[in-house]
Amino acid sequence: MNxxxxxxxxxxxxxxxxxxxxxxxQLITLGLRHLGVALVSxxxxxxxxxxxxxxxxxxxxxxxxxxxxxxxxxxxALAALVIPLGPGLFGFDPSIGLFYFxxxxxxxxxxxxxxxxxxxxxxxxxxxxxxxxxxxxxxxxLGFAAIGPVMAAESLSTVRIIEAQAGLxxxxxxxxxxxxxxxxxxxxxxxxxxxxxxxxxxxxxxxxAEYAGPRLLLFSAAxxxxxxxxxxxxxxxxxxxxxxxxxxxxxxxxxxxxxxAAFLLWIGRFLPRLRHxxxxxxxxxxxLPASLINVALVGILxxxxxxxxx
Amino acid sequence: MxxxxxxxxxxxxxxVAVGMAASMLLTMSMYRAGLAxxxxxxxxxxxxxxxxxxxxAAIQVMMNVGGMLVMVLFMVMMMMDxxxxxxxxxxxxxQLPGPGALSMRMPRGKPPGMAPEGEKATADHPQTYTCxxxxxxxxDRPGQCPRCxxxxxxxxxxxxxxxxxxxxxTYTCxxxxxxxxQxxxxxxxxxxxxxxxxxxxxxxxxxxxxxxMGTHAMDHGLQGVAMARRxxxxxxxxxxxxxxxxxxxxxxxxxxxxSALVLVVLMIRTGWPVSRAVPAEDATLAVGELLxxxxxxxxxxxAFLILAGIVGAVIFAKRERKPAPRKAAKPPxxxxxxxCxxxxxxxxSEPGQCPICxxxxxxxxxxxGSSHPDHGGAP
Amino acid sequence: MSGPGLTPYLVVSALLFGVGIVGVLSQRSAIMVLMSIxxxxxxxxxxxxxxxxxxRPDNFDAQVFAIIAITIxxxxxxxxxxxxxxxxRQRGSSNIDQIQELKQ
Numbered sequence: 001m002n003x004x005x006x007x008x009x010x011x012x013x014x015x016x017x018x019x020x021x022x023x024x025x026q027l028i029t030l031g032l033r034h035l036g037v038a039l040v041s042x043x044x045x046x047x048x049x050x051x052x053x054x055x056x057x058x059x060x061x062x063x064x065x066x067x068x069x070x071x072x073x074x075x076x077a078l079a080a081l082v083i084p085l086g087p088g089l090f091g092f093d094p095s096i097g098l099f100y101f102x103x104x105x106x107x108x109x110x111x112x113x114x115x116x117x118x119x120x121x122x123x124x125x126x127x128x129x130x131x132x133x134x135x136x137x138x139x140x141x142l143g144f145a146a147i148g149p150v151m152a153a154e155s156l157s158t159v160r161i162i163e164a165q166a167g168l169x170x171x172x173x174x175x176x177x178x179x180x181x182x183x184x185x186x187x188x189x190x191x192x193x194x195x196x197x198x199x200x201x202x203x204x205x206x207x208x209a210e211y212a213g214p215r216l217l218l219f220s221a222a223x224x225x226x227x228x229x230x231x232x233x234x235x236x237x238x239x240x241x242x243x244x245x246x247x248x249x250x251x252x253x254x255x256x257x258x259x260x261a262a263f264l265l266w267i268g269r270f271l272p273r274l275r276h277x278x279x280x281x282x283x284x285x286x287x288l289p290a291s292l293i294n295v296a297l298v299g300i301l302x303x304x305x306x307x308x309x310x
Numbered sequence: 311m312x313x314x315x316x317x318x319x320x321x322x323x324x325x326v327a328v329g330m331a332a333s334m335l336l337t338m339s340m341y342r343a344g345l346a347x348x349x350x351x352x353x354x355x356x357x358x359x360x361x362x363x364x365x366x367a368a369i370q371v372m373m374n375v376g377g378m379l380v381m382v383l384f385m386v387m388m389m390m391d392x393x394x395x396x397x398x399x400x401x402x403x404x405q406l407p408g409p410g411a412l413s414m415r416m417p418r419g420k421p422p423g424m425a426p427e428g429e430k431a432t433a434d435h436p437q438t439y440t441c442x443x444x445x446x447x448x449x450d451r452p453g454q455c456p457r458c459x460x461x462x463x464x465x466x467x468x469x470x471x472x473x474x475x476x477x478x479x480t481y482t483c484x485x486x487x488x489x490x491x492q493x494x495x496x497x498x499x500x501x502x503x504x505x506x507x508x509x510x511x512x513x514x515x516x517x518x519x520x521x522x523m524g525t526h527a528m529d530h531g532l533q534g535v536a537m538a539r540r541x542x543x544x545x546x547x548x549x550x551x552x553x554x555x556x557x558x559x560x561x562x563x564x565x566x567x568x569s570a571l572v573l574v575v576l577m578i579r580t581g582w583p584v585s586r587a588v589p590a591e592d593a594t595l596a597v598g599e600l601l602x603x604x605x606x607x608x609x610x611x612x613a614f615l616i617l618a619g620i621v622g623a624v625i626f627a628k629r630e631r632k633p634a635p636r637k638a639a640k641p642p643x644x645x646x647x648x649x650c651x652x653x654x655x656x657x658x659s660e661p662g663q664c665p666i667c668x669x670x671x672x673x674x675x676x677x678x679g680s681s682h683p684d685h686g687g688a689p
Numbered sequence: 690m691s692g693p694g695l696t697p698y699l700v701v702s703a704l705l706f707g708v709g710i711v712g713v714l715s716q717r718s719a720i721m722v723l724m725s726i727x728x729x730x731x732x733x734x735x736x737x738x739x740x741x742x743x744x745r746p747d748n749f750d751a752q753v754f755a756i757i758a759i760t761i762x763x764x765x766x767x768x769x770x771x772x773x774x775x776x777x778r779q780r781g782s783s784n785i786d787q788i789q790e791l792k793q
Contacts, residue, residue, distance in 0.1 A: 063342075064341075064342070064345075094364060095364070095592050095593075095594055096364060096365055096368055096594055099365075099368050100368055102372070103368045103371045103372045103375075104371075106371065106372060106375035106376065107352075107375060109379075110345075110348070110375060110379065113379070113382075114345070117341055117386075129383070132379055132383055135376065135379065136376075139376065156594060275652075275667075277669070313690040313691045313692045314690060316692030316693065317690070317692060317693055320692070320693045320697065320698075324697075324701040327701065327705060328701065328704050328705055328708060331705055331708045331709070331712075331728050332708050334712070334721075334724065334728075335708070335711065335712050335715070335716070335721075335725075340718075340720075343721065343724070344724070347724050347727065347728070350728070350731075351727075351731060354731055354734075354735055357698070357701070357735060357738075358735075358738055360692075361698070361738050361739060361741075361742040362742060362746075363738050363741070363742065363752060363755075365752065366738060366752055366755050366756070366759075369756060369759055370731075370734075370759060373759050373760070373762070373763050376763075377727075377762075377763050377766055380766075380767075380770065381720060381723070381724060381766070381770070384720055384770050384773070384774070385718075385720050388718075388720065388773070388774075388777050389718060389720075555715040555716055555717060556715055556716070556717050558714060558715055559715045561714065561715075562710070562711045562712075562713075562714035562715035563711055563715070565710055565711075565714060566707045566708065566709075566710040566711030566714070567707060567711075569706065569707055569710050570703050570704050570706060570707025570708075570710075571707075573703035573706060573707070574700050574703045574704070577696060577699035577700060577703055578696055578699075578700070582695055582696075582740075582743070582744060583744055584694065584695050584743050584744060585743070585744055585745065585746070587745075587746050587747055588746060589742070589746040589747070590746075590747070591747075591749070593749065593752060596749040596752075597749050597752050597753055597756070600749055600750060600753050601753060604750075604753075605753055605757075608757065
């Protein structure tokens, strides 16, 4: 398979992932009985958005306004290349796969900030600042939480990390790291309890306030796609990737990803939305020490396992 | 990869890197300047990938995305017109030279002489100088505004011959409704002719804080400014104040070009000992091993400094919490009320924590219309 | 044809250095000066990586050097921004031409 078809395949997989997250969101709020509605309503919403007028607010920084959705989608698409759906099913496997993933998602936050800034509106501006606060909050704990599996697998490559989990999933003996990763994932994808930069009731949509029509569709797709990617990465790091009895690896991978995404969406319903200063205190005073403790714990456990094993 | 593809990638990435760095200096929007620099560094990361240094490329992207984000935030905080929109509008409406999006340079040469009736400071018309942005600043001699550094402009003297009818009506500036005087004249802030009070357009809302001119007001006022009488000196002043580069730009260009030329010549002419080897090892492992073995002292030093910083911050933070010595210095007549920025209904007479949200209470002065906390809190 | 050798990368870094010099000397706002200093630093790091790749690719000390240089760049930017923030709070403007008190 040459590079172009791989890229196309990955991109369509990503869009399918975004669609399935939208379906999951509907299922979580409506309940499992309304499966039909849940399957159709994201498509209906997309069609409605496509028919809306594609406006640009007055005084907006039009270059940034128009380019932000594409930058967001590009960042998400590039990050999707390193997620392996099954043994041998991945875009490309650099030796620094996980690091590459974290780094490439940085410009996604930049795209959100540009979106907020370029609207020439108060809500967008505040949303942009809060999105920047998000980036500063999640980056370090995410890195530290991801270091646990890297230490255990002795490699940054996503494929190697999955292969090393053939015995025991990392989520089982690194629960603290798993929890920190999940919290950081909620940060990165602007979900409750951290959805301040783009919440509907707070700041009328925040960074996405003035977006309408096809651009809003692109942004919604990018947000759901990044949620899908982070759930997938959580499965790669902590839930054993494609390992599982009987069924082929990719089915297991998708099932685990959806389960994790559903879990994250579900707990979001019970937690109150955090204010941005509470969010920052949580990140720097809570998550960061916890992730340092996690690194120490995982290191100790690895040494014990190595000492006791071969 | 093939040689031709590598050349194409190299040339395009280099063009982006150098071009974006140059456009950072050319653009009027500070936000875009930060983004341009980020794009330049991302192109550099692409060059690192071409040079087989993948780990360095990833580190470069990570550091620079975060770093330039912080730069952009600081610029938005500190500059008066970070989006460049005010200056863009002004350029368009006042027909100042240069394409819209490009930043303005300082005007060259000496500023043209001021209109004769403005220069002389006679006993009858003492010449007061004020700042176009801060009309409360007044002084008798020319100089710089202490608030923003702009050159002070003279408040041009009123026309001496006026009918007493004209004297009786209040004149105001359509763009600056706070400017009022009893006779016709020139607005000290923008140089527009003042109009009698009933002719002015809808009042523009006062700009919030010191940091920006309401674009709404500018919109209505700028048409007038374009047509109003403005002296070459004033025009020169406006260009000087909106410029992003100092008057030394020609020298800077010369020095920059000279240093680039010298370096290019040195690079091309020196015979570097180029080796044909190809990096064989996995860079991540090799760098990791080096860091753990030879450069461990760096980590130990950094950890020590971080620890010292945290300990120092904790120790010094505790001391600042005691307001008692400061309070004693205040005159007792002033009643200090402490409110919570998020919940202004919470009022205490001493500092503490808000019982609703836990934030520290901030002091505010007791005034009849209690102050609206200007904070980006919940609407 | 083979890919670009050492010299094209060095030329690019020299050009970037020139742009950085122009920025440092001519900008009015302190933050733009800081950003131009970043350009200078990154031009030097590009030089470093190009030399690593074409002169001594088996010795990874150069990559460690580059990592340390990038880190120092970030730290120096943080320190500079902190200074500028304090200066700005004092004066309300970031015009560096005004910061002349040491010069008598």
